[in-house]
Amino acid sequence: FNYQGVARDNDGNVYANRAISLEISLHRNFEDGPVDFQEEHFVTTNAFGLFALTIGEGIPVFGNMSNLDWGNNQFFIRTALDINGNRNFVDLGSTRLLSVPYAIHAMTAANATGGSEDDQLLALNGTLLSIEGGNSIDLAPIFSAGSDDQSLSLNGTVLSIEGGNSVDLAPLLNNSGGNFWMKAGTGLTYLDGPVEVNQLDLKHDGTYGLQLQTTSSDGGSLRLNAPHGGLIGLFNQYRGGGALAFYNGMGNLMLDLGIQSAQSSGLIKINNTSFQTVLEMQQTTTGAGFLETRGPNGNANVSLSNLADAPNNGFVSIKDDQGESQVRLYVNSDGDGVIAADVKNFVVSHPDDPDKEWVYASLEGPEAAAYLRGTGKLVAGRAQIAFPDHFQSIVNASTITVMLTPLSGSSKGMAVVDKSEQGFAVMELLDGKGNYQFDWEVKGIRRGYEDYQVERSKIRLDAPASPVSKSTDNSRKNGQ
Template sequence: MKRNYYLLAMVFALGVLNTVMAQSRNYINYQGVARGVDNQLMEQEALTIGVGIRFGSATAPVAYEESHNVTTDANGVFSLQIGKGDVVSGNYAGLDWQEVPFLTVYLNGVEVGTTELMAVPYAISSGDKQWEVNGDAIINKNTGTVAVRNDLKVNGGLRLNRGAQVDEISDNATLSENSGAILPTQRAVKTYVDSRLPGGGGVEQTALEVPYDNSTSGLAATNAQDALDELAGGGADLDSDPANELQNLSLSGTRLAISGGTGVDLAGILPPGGSDDQNASEVAFDNSGTGLAASNTQEAIEELAAGGLVDTDDQGLVLTGDVLSIEDGTGSVDLGDYVDVTAENGLLTGNGSAIKGLVGTSDGQVAKWDAGSGQWVAGNDEVAAGGGGTLWEEDGSDVYYIGGDVGIGTDAPSAQLHVVGATANPVMFETDNLRNWVSYDTSNGYIGYSGVYSGARDMDFGTGSGNSTGKVHLVTKATPRLTVEANGDVKVQKLEGSGERNVVADANGNLKASEPVVFKYEGNGFAVKDLDGGTVIEADIWENVLYDTTGSLNRTTKRFVCPKSGYYFLHARVDQSNAVSSAFFAIKFNIQSNWLSGSTVDGDTVDTEISGIFRLNAGQEVYVQLRNYTEGQDSRIDGFGSFFEGYRIN
């Protein structure tokens, strides 16, 4: 219905105007009361209010226009802020308020009046035109100096046009903040510099005023001048080479020192009593395998000498042929059992009959036993059984292996690479790149990959971009259970079947196919039931079942019994036998609370129909009811042309 708002302009003229400053923008508060042409309040109504601003006269062109979507309250009152609406045309921030402003008001697109704005914010009038609004910021347009009479307070940062931002001015003389946004005072800088210079520091500082740390040099000097003097007066150059001074080692007690240098305490590696004047009694003796009672070297020698077990006279070695013996001693050694190897080079190896030197042929080779030849050979890795060649080959910086299986953690590998680990993570692939994946190739070429590829923290498993036909299967017992087709379709084996079906999750989260609930019942015959005047009957005339996916028709009561809870679309139509009647008829479902929710027709309409969407509970019965409002005007209904149908939406 079209409404008129002719009285609205007069009501708007009574609106209240004032201004607010919000988020660095100057808005004009506007409030009005809306009444209709009948002078009745327009209560709780949604309106579109448009405002236009003109300058100079009420008929001047609109310099700025915006719209507001508002809702009146119980008294027809609405409020809005001019300058904060949806812009239709113009720029509110750039309006020139020098001339007298006029406000034009529109309601739902219809102009209802123009009036002069008697109050304009000072911040947007000529008294403050040195500032302009730019989004959430205000900018001073003055080209000269902006003077501040009192203190200037900056809550955020102070940013210079061609320099860094300054957040704070600090008098901290330690400069401990070490910040690029803090500006130190002159006093703070001077105090910091003075504290860094030692006594006398400055352009006139001398070596005598520079401290010197002598803790590791052995010098006695505590300043740079004395240290230089001490080094310069260290004595004559004994070898006449100023770059290589002769130094002496000396042992004092357990401290080993070098002249002009530092010393080392040997107490940790000398036996008890060990020093430059150590004697045999201070040297420990292990008597566990000798049968002697002595616990030091002095006592052991005395015990042997006293027992006549050793002759302490000078003795000589005697070589007679290949036999080596000692004068006045017992025992000898036959040197004929030993082989002269002085002419051999490399690593000495033997094969039971001869000793020879093993020499490699390239860097990195080691001695390897060759079971085939029964001797040691030089190689890069293990030699093949009986073959004498290496299993691993080199090609530049590459190393490769052609035949057999490789085992890590096992000596019986059952695959080309067989890893056995004692931990739960025996294999790890690590890279310094954001991506990390394993490629899968067959005789058909590159198939796919698994790993990190699509996202830096996401895991992928699937086909590569060049594989346009491959699928991705999730399998159990080597049988695909969930398949992602090449086009992105997902197929679940358990849900396969004829026809399209909904997929739902049960209470345990398992996916299953949801069978649809669809039914349609028809009547049969003419004039199958009376509909007397002033009575209500149930249309239990359904004899033919066209389809019923869940067998939900009660054949005895001719009622639909809801098989599953949910939302259903229901539709019924009943034909009357008498085509012309002055009576009024109504039709509804029994689940509707009153006849006003149904459908009503006059008697000359043969078909009486009802349809709608209803929430049904499992086991709930639904049937069709008919009502004849007119006393004395009887009627009959046909089975032919009458039907009851529906289906479950979810």
């Protein structure tokens, strides 16, 4: 008999187009009863993981199908699988065979003796009945004589008979005036055209559970109500399109999903219990994403979007309690990453006091500069300092400034007598021949930032497509 299955892994994914092997066992009377028959099959699944085999035609392991006593025993089929096509089978469980795979009576009838040698066959062809080796008779007169077979049809409430008249059943269906509902199975059927329902309420214990209604103001809404009757969910038309709203147990709008009336694009608002919007997501005027969080006072504290004149460049604005930007992180129109704040710090934990930390402020100036410093040594009054490769690549050599500090009280003074992209040369004054160390520091403008402008137009975050409101419209709970 045939057997089909689908091979899947533990996550439900099918083993497609894969060679697998199966072990089929038939247990007598119990799931773990004696094994009367066992065989192996090696098959390949299709693109959907489906495989098919015929039990009884596999590689025999134990027993013979023809010796199974199907009539006096129950049998359970147990399947084991090896997804690699070997013989490391994993038991997949068993199930009872509820019917024998072939007719038991057919087997016993195979040895039965025949009946009378005068057995004959009857055949019916249309209305003509014939007997084997004999004559025939036409049964048409029996089928048609005196027959008044006719068909009934129901159209709405009108019942018609084939070739005859019709009768309107509305009075029978409407004993109380205007009821065209008829029970049909587990449902109801309306017999007089489309059904128009202005409001449909699904109730439990006298309170609304689900309410479907149509109104002139919103065109229709689906309301989900709490056990006490208060609104907790609403799906309706709002701002010119579909909108979904969720309320807390007090009826306050907490989550609003819909569209922007200005751009007809998505809008998400999360509110607090004071009707203040604390998070809003929509799009900007240039079609980029916009996200803003707000404090309990309704003012924005973080805005995330894009640069106003560069819709593909990110912009994060961190604001004070008045909603004024104090920290800005963005990529400008030249592709440079910029951090702007009142104070730029680096922070390290205090090594001895876990409740404290050390905060250093960055040194700032009107240039985009870099520096390098070190200690050199005069030998016979002269020294040469070489710049490392990274400093040569970063700094414009024509802008460098060198500061020197002699580390000897006998110094006659020092001078930089040559500057280049590779480094600088130092000489002791007054043709001195001193041999001592000195500290040096070099500052220079970074390559590509020679035109750094201190005074510039204010950088702005791209505006949201719809005006950002501090408070939410809680009137939607009334379906408005």
